[in-house]
Amino acid sequence: MGAELNQKLFSAADNLRSKMDASEYKNYLLGLIFYKYLSDKLLVQVVELADESLDTYATQEKQTELYQELLNDEDTKDDLIATLVDTLGYDIEPAYLFNVLADQAKQNIFQLNDLSNAFIQLSSKYKLFSGLFDDVDLQSKKLGSDDQQRNVTITEVLKKLDDVNVVGYEGDVIGDAYEYLIGQFASEAGKKAGEFYTPHMISDMMAQLVAIGQEDKKWFSVFDPTMGSGSLMLNVRHYLNHPEKVKYHGQELNTTTFNLAKMNLILHGVDNEDMNVRNADTLNRDWPTDEPYTFDSVVMNPPYSAKWSADKGFLDDSRFNRYGKLAPKSKADFAFVLHGYYHLKETGTMAIVLPHGILFRGAAEGTIRQKLLEDGSIYAVIGMPSNLFFGTSIPTTVIVLKKNRTDRDVLFIDASNEFVKGKNQNKLTEENIDKVIETYNKRENVDKYAHLATFEEIKENDYNLNIPRYVDTFEEEEPVDMKAVGTEMKEIQEKKQVLQKRLLEDISSLQYSEEDADWIQGALEVFGYDK
Template sequence: MGADLNQRLFSAADNLRSKMDASEYKNYLLGLIFYKYLSDKLLQQVVELADEPINEYDTPDKQVVLYEELLSDEDTKADLIATLVDTLGYDIEPKYLFNVLANQAKQNLFQLNELNNAFNQLSSKYELFSGLFDDVDLHSKKLGSDDQQRNVTITEVLKKLNDVNVLVHKGDVIGDAYEFLISQFASDAGKKAGEFYTPHMVSDMMAQIVTIGQEDKKLFSVFDPTMGSGSLMLNVRNYLTYPESVKYHGQEMNTTTFNLAKMNLILHGVDAEAMNLRNGDTLNKDWPTDEPYMFDSVVMNPPYSAKWSADATFLDDSRFNRYGKLAPKSKADFAFLLHGYYHLKDTGTMAIVLPHGVLFRGAAEGVIRKKLLEDGSIYAVIGMPANLFFGTSIPTTVIILKKNRTSRDVLFIDASNEFVKGKNQNQLSDDNIKKIVSTYKERKDIDKYAHLASFDEIKKNDYNLNIPRYVDTFEEEPPVDMVAVGKETKELRQKKRELEESLFATISTLQVRPEDEAWLQSALEVFDHEK
């Protein structure tokens, strides 16, 4: 299924690639894939509600016929719509269903206005979908200079996406589609992709770590204050005994990306009541401030070394006022970390991805880091390989934080040299992730890989957490066997002499023209001399 989704996305992108920047056309493709999911999910639900055998209604076209029949009966129409809204949270009129519009596209009867009406009806009727399709601008001149050209462009895209079976896709449909688009068109689509998409293998590792010891909680809350596409939050439920009871709390400043996250959660069957999402600036104003505002796990992949106001008034902000200094204006890394940490429960675990500079930079950052270490807040530092994230090749570190610890030691893991080399991006294998997680759990020294540093050791290093200070990965060159080298040199010289003699004998027997005899004799004398 993954290959099929990627192939069709690539093909559909062909119709948009020459018209606009990839960071724009991904919005069209993801928005349409999402709408297709809603449409196909509704039809599947109709077959189930009608108690009809699924094998008799195994295509969207047959399902549409059944849907229209049920709606034509005035006695059942209202109940059917009410049940769909109750179970799915929405309904869609038959004429606006994705495959109905796609069939019109195949017959060149499609009208762009119908798709626009479909988006508007869903967005205005149900608050959950409000603003979700704003980035799918069907009137954009980039789709074509006039309505007819725009109609042609979207017609081709609908036809190519219609055969994608989004309901049987295993995994994260929006996340997988997004990751594929970014990886294929990273030259323009990936400008800042690392800021709002955490590669699945890194997300998976972080999810495993923040759920350790909390797997059996019947109610579990996760918070991502820089949630991007939402995939980092969603991965957490894969390691919980009661995944259906997770509450998701997230904030994202970029409206387009906020909509992407909302789509992602809906695609994963997350109910509206289980979502607490906000489109806003994480640092400039604390959120959430109402209950609940403390969470079982906090996961973050904030924009690296971003700028922020660092206004002096933040020294009175409860998120930052314990640390004596504010993160510098030019590097908000510690501001993001402290914001997330503030919202962590006493029993929870936080994992945040940051550039290595936070481990050793001085000035205000050094003051904040020292206070975190004195409080025992930093539990582990994991060095990741370079070139894992889209849009940046720098190596990153995952910092794990906890509250109310009795010890102030820090586990250092240097996983920077263990990865699978990729063409554009490096990747972590399942074995790479298993080794990191098992090392994290065991919390013991492993030669050239991990070290549990005491607080005194860290203090002696002036609170510098640069990983090479604690994990020595230097490999000594093996000693050179001079006897073997001498023997090999002698053998090579002997072989050279034998080859030269053989060549000399061959040249001596050559038949030459009289005019070349003088030249050959001269060459043989030189050769014999050098030999």
């Protein structure tokens, strides 16, 4: 069922694929799917509020007629709208319902301006949707050179999407389908995708890591200061015993990506009061500063070695002032680490994925790393395979941090060789992840895979956390059988002599003209024969 839905939704992009890059057409398709979900969900809610049966009102045409009737009745109109806003957080006029617009598309009387007005009305009336449809640019020349061509393009997409039932599923099917689409677009968009998507299996592993030991919490909070599409945050709930009681806090700099994350959270059934998200620069100014500002888990996949201001004023910032130095201007990696760590509860767990340089680079980064190690903040360092992420082939490391530890040891896991080779990206299997989680939980040495290093060991290594210093994965080659090599060389020499003799005989027997005499003589001399 899920796979069929995924395929139907993805095929709806066919009319856009030839016109623009995946990083652009994703905005149209994901925006339209989201709007259809809101519209279809509203119709189902109307039937329930009218105390009618979905068996009786099985088609959207009948549901829309019921909605219009109730709105035409002055006695029920205001109450209905108020109840819809109270239960769903929004209302949509019948003329702007997705199925109504799609019906017009099927009759070839659809007007692009109606869809534009539908977006404007929803986003201007309700703060939750403010700016959410800004990237569905219905006037873009890429949709067509004029209004008529643009109308035709969107008409075809509406027709295809209208045939997909996006609300008739139990659980997270539509949310998961949305995740699937985001992953497909990330794959097609290549380098541009790294900013908005963490591949599912890596996200899954990090979610498990931060949930360990906190599974039974009645209320759980997760924070992602570089949230992208929100998938890292959303994955955490799959490993909690009360997944419906999770509060999501996130920040994202890119406005398009921020809107995508909001849609993703809503489609996964996250209520407005359970999400606290913000479109802003995470490093430039601390957020959140009001309660709650510390969280049970922090998950992060920040932009690697990004530039930031590193202004000296940040030395007074409570996120960074305990570490003596600031992350360098050209590499903000440790600024992201310290920001996330500052917002971690005393009992919480943080997982962040970054390039390996953070483990061993010196200067200011070395100073910060030493302080974190002296405080016992770094709990585990996990080396991941290369080419896992869209847009970069570099190997990465997942660093796990905790607070208030009694010990300062660090578990090193080298999982860099545990993957399945893919066409474009390498992939982690469930078995690969299970092995990491099992090793992480046992916190014991595993030959050529894991090592629990004492603080003294780390100190002796000058606080360098480069994984090969602690996990020796070197495989000794089998000793060479010199006798066998000698025999093989002798056989090759004998074959060579036979071939040379045969070639010499062939060349000697050739009939040749006077002008080729020098060439023939040279060839004979190569084989050691001098006339």
